[in-house]
Amino acid sequence: MAGSVKRLYGPAAVTAGNVAVYDPPAAGAILTEILVTNVTGTAATITLAIGTTATPANCFLNGISVPASDTLRIPIYLPLLDADVINVIGGIASALNLTLSGVDLT
Numbered sequence: 001m002a003g004s005v006k007r008l009y010g011p012a013a014v015t016a017g018n019v020a021v022y023d024p025p026a027a028g029a030i031l032t033e034i035l036v037t038n039v040t041g042t043a044a045t046i047t048l049a050i051g052t053t054a055t056p057a058n059c060f061l062n063g064i065s066v067p068a069s070d071t072l073r074i075p076i077y078l079p080l081l082d083a084d085v086i087n088v089i090g091g092i093a094s095a096l097n098l099t100l101s102g103v104d105l106t
Contacts (some may be wrong), residue, residue, distance in 0.1 A: 004104040010099035011037070014046060016088035018054050021098065022086040024104070028104040031086070033094075034074040035099040045091030050080070054087045066096060070084040 008029060014036075022029075035102070045065050051058040064085050066072045075095045080102075090096050 003027075003103040004043050005032075006101070006104055008100040008102050008104065009014055009086075011035070011097045012099075013094045014088050014096040014098050015049070016090050016093040018087055018089050021088050022080075022100055024080040024082060024084055025104060025106045026082045028082060028084075029080045030103040031076055031078040031080060031100060032103065033101040034068050034076060035101075036070060036074075037071045037097045037099075038068055038095055040092070040095045040097065041068045043067050044095035046088040046096055049086065049087045049089075050084045052085065054089050058061075060103075063091070068103060081096065 043065050045063045047054050048061040049059040
């Protein structure tokens with residue numbers, strides 16, 4: 001398996017709406033780490049899903065709370081195919097910054 005370890009997305013602010021943040025290349029990718037930093041003084045939630053929109057059926061993180069002024073590090077091993085777009089929803093607009101790291105298989 002060829003590929004390179006890299007930052008796949010971010011760091012970037014998370015909006016309150018459902019937004020596509022990462023579309024893997026045709027060869028696929030492997031998501032290995034999720035970093036979510038709360039830049040406010042209030043706890044905020046984040047939801048991550050695979051698909052065109054975040055629904056309960058395709059969420060792999062659903063409403064996870066990130067404490068005020070804290071960072072949540074989630075090690076993960078999630079293979080992504082060409083069409084496995086990652087979508088994010090923040091509970092409070094611009095309260096969270098998201099960074100995704102992994103292996104780009106191109």
